[in-house]
Amino acid sequence: MKIALDVMGGDFAPESIIDGGILAINEDSEIKVVLVGRENLIKQYLNKKKFPKESIEIVNADEVIEMAEAPSKAVKTKKNSSISVMNELHKKGEVDAVISMGNTGACMAISLFTLGRIKGVLRPTIGAFMPCQKGMTLIIDVGAVTECKPENLYQFAVMGSIYYELIMGIKNPTVGLLSIGEEEEKGTELTKETLQLLKKSKLNFIGYVEGRDILKGVSNIVVCDGFVGNIVLKFAESVMPFISQKLREKIDTPLTKLGGMLIRPVFRELKSDLDPEEYGGVPLLGLNGISIIGHGSSTSKSVKNSIFVAKRMINAKLNLKIAEALAE
């Protein structure tokens, strides 16, 4: 099993990426990693490291797509970027999955263009896990498809269910459709039509869920278009920094300062629970291949976790399951 890593992408690249790869091969001898990026840079860093030589390959790619670069432009002008080269390897069958912590938009565009879609998939989608009162909620889509038809949302629900079951080990996870009320007449034309599609499906569909139900964990999966999902995800990511700042402003007496000190470890734990970076990358579902895209700020642990996510997807033949479910 060979998994390609984009060594050039991410805030802590190349170190965190290479370290993550080494962590994975040390833990699991079935896995081989292919490091894609500037060869000199990679060799230089690897010289300082100990690792099983037979489990690492290097493939050179001269160009780098920067984090802030406009994806549409980068895709056209940088044909030899690490992201492009890695996806080409996947297309040729030389690796079984690709992982990048780099420019999300560029990764999506290049994977989609290079690998294509699973038969029957209208638009590939990307989800994100968010902690809730009981376990984790998968919000899908969070930005891959901003303007959706009911069929898109239906497919997100199917792909999200299959993925949730694989990663969380929950059979027939519940699916909720994000709307602005529980009653069927609430929502938009899009949600109303999607509601009917989902009611007729084989999914464990529980109906509309509202904004307040996401953190409650009313459904395992929350389906929405990528515009709404992206806004909710980014809002959620801003909550803990906001609360920390407000608490710092309010803690101003000796007693509350003492309380703040005593409770700091608990608060830090909560912050890390709520930090999406802890959960590794998420795949672009519906691709004819496996492409996992992580947060720019991913640590080596998150890179390692992403490699194991890829392994589970490969072993479970996730793409085949998606194709079968959509063919029904």
Place this chain on the structure above:
Amino acid sequence: MKIALDVMGGDFAPESIIDGGILAINEDSEIKVVLVGRENLIKQYLNKKKFPKESIEIVNADEVIEMAEAPSKAVKTKKNSSISVMNELHKKGEVDAVISMGNTGACMAISLFTLGRIKGVLRPTIGAFMPCQKGMTLIIDVGAVTECKPENLYQFAVMGSIYYELIMGIKNPTVGLLSIGEEEEKGTELTKETLQLLKKSKLNFIGYVEGRDILKGVSNIVVCDGFVGNIVLKFAESVMPFISQKLREKIDTPLTKLGGMLIRPVFRELKSDLDPEEYGGVPLLGLNGISIIGHGSSTSKSVKNSIFVAKRMINAKLNLKIAEALAE
């Protein structure tokens, strides 16, 4: 200045509504309140209270629209509801504003149907204040108009700016358009077209803002369609209960328990800062009249604050300003 209160609407009605009215007239002798609802019930409760008799009137309305009732049905079948009667009084010019903490959907529908729109307003809108790192952010729309055209969003921005300036006392408040990236090519057809309208406007428009910018307070006003706004608002309302529960689960040693006790007052203060119920109701902007709709759980303080919001809107001739701004 006469302001009608829906005595039958809200979780703590009629007590909190009548008490709120009495608080307002005791504080400000310019204000008279008209209590609309079941006369017996109102008289019974008023018998126990001290207040300046000349400042309260009672208007009977036999029917009550329940909080959970489907608005579309209630509007048709309950012609003599407190909400309907109150809006009729406003239409006839017998009161200067109406306030309800009852069924939001029914209030919107009845006010819109009875009072009509200001000339030039395509769709009236409702906003909500949310605390941010510096002051308060007004999110507009939060549920009145779920499917929008660019012109709707443009008008929300105009009405929101005028309202923000009145309530927060900030001249030329900044306006951001909610989207999924800062670059102009990000977003949907709706946001892209709206962006161009807002760039040409006289508003203090700063461009796209993202989900993470709301709590940061990057712009005073965040413009979005009512579907997205409603989901963000309800998500935000669920944050503090979620964090409280997670902290309770994690506080499990004597030291962290002590820390939790010491810090409780700070945390409670933060919770109330983040509680939208503390800020009174918000008006349905763009109506040919003044109709303020509050949270069901509004306390008497919140009812009183809503009355003062109505007074400021009347004194500032807010609706005239909206008409003028949209005519430009």
